[in-house]
Amino acid sequence: MKKIRCPVCGRMFDPETTEAMPFCSRRCRIIDLGRWLGEQYAIPHVEKDEEDEDSETPRLSDHESPEDYY
Ligand SMILES: [Zn+2]
Numbered sequence: 001m002k003k004i005r006c007p008v009c010g011r012m013f014d015p016e017t018t019e020a021m022p023f024c025s026r027r028c029r030i031i032d033l034g035r036w037l038g039e040q041y042a043i044p045h046v047e048k049d050e051e052d053e054d055s056e057t058p059r060l061s062d063h064e065s066p067e068d069y070y
Contacts, residue, residue, distance in 0.1 A: 008023055
Protein backbone atom coordinates (compact mmCIF):
# COMPACT_ATOMS: atom_id res chain seq x y z
CA MET A 1 0.00 0.00 0.00
CA LYS A 2 1.39 3.37 -1.04
CA LYS A 3 1.74 5.94 1.70
CA ILE A 4 2.18 9.69 1.43
CA ARG A 5 3.48 12.30 3.84
CA CYS A 6 1.17 14.82 5.44
CA PRO A 7 2.51 18.33 4.67
CA VAL A 8 1.23 19.65 8.00
CA CYS A 9 2.30 17.13 10.64
CA GLY A 10 4.84 15.19 8.54
CA ARG A 11 3.28 11.84 9.39
CA MET A 12 3.17 9.05 6.81
CA PHE A 13 -0.36 7.89 6.16
CA ASP A 14 -2.39 5.82 3.75
CA PRO A 15 -4.24 8.10 1.27
CA GLU A 16 -7.20 5.71 1.27
CA THR A 17 -7.80 6.19 4.98
CA THR A 18 -8.18 9.96 4.89
CA GLU A 19 -11.10 12.15 3.93
CA ALA A 20 -9.01 15.30 3.67
CA MET A 21 -6.47 14.72 0.92
CA PRO A 22 -3.65 15.59 0.73
CA PHE A 23 -3.66 15.78 4.51
CA CYS A 24 -3.87 12.93 6.98
CA SER A 25 -6.96 14.37 8.63
CA ARG A 26 -9.45 17.21 8.49
CA ARG A 27 -7.67 18.80 11.40
CA CYS A 28 -4.41 19.04 9.45
CA ARG A 29 -6.26 20.53 6.49
CA ILE A 30 -7.69 23.28 8.71
CA ILE A 31 -4.28 23.94 10.24
CA ASP A 32 -2.74 24.26 6.79
CA LEU A 33 -5.47 26.66 5.66
CA GLY A 34 -5.02 28.85 8.73
CA ARG A 35 -1.26 28.83 8.27
CA TRP A 36 -1.60 29.88 4.62
CA LEU A 37 -3.97 32.73 5.46
CA GLY A 38 -1.67 33.85 8.26
CA GLU A 39 1.31 34.15 5.93
CA GLN A 40 -0.64 36.57 3.76
CA TYR A 41 -0.43 39.08 6.59
CA ALA A 42 2.89 38.05 8.10
CA ILE A 43 5.02 38.50 4.98
CA PRO A 44 4.59 41.91 3.28
CA HIS A 45 6.23 42.45 -0.08
CA VAL A 46 9.22 44.74 0.42
CA GLU A 47 11.50 43.70 -2.42
CA LYS A 48 10.01 46.19 -4.85
CA ASP A 49 10.51 49.06 -2.39
CA GLU A 50 14.21 48.34 -2.31
CA GLU A 51 14.40 48.67 -6.09
CA ASP A 52 12.57 52.02 -6.02
CA GLU A 53 14.90 53.33 -3.35
CA ASP A 54 17.89 52.43 -5.49
CA SER A 55 16.51 54.30 -8.54
CA GLU A 56 16.07 57.47 -6.46
CA THR A 57 19.75 57.80 -5.59
CA PRO A 58 21.10 61.12 -6.93
CA ARG A 59 23.24 60.92 -10.06
CA LEU A 60 26.44 62.89 -10.39
CA SER A 61 26.01 63.41 -14.11
CA ASP A 62 25.76 67.04 -15.38
CA HIS A 63 23.42 66.01 -18.17
CA GLU A 64 19.68 66.13 -17.80
CA SER A 65 17.90 63.12 -19.17
CA PRO A 66 16.14 63.79 -22.52
CA GLU A 67 12.73 63.20 -20.93
CA ASP A 68 13.12 66.36 -18.85
CA TYR A 69 12.90 68.62 -21.92
CA TYR A 70 9.54 67.37 -23.13
ZN1 LIG B 1 -1.31 15.51 9.37
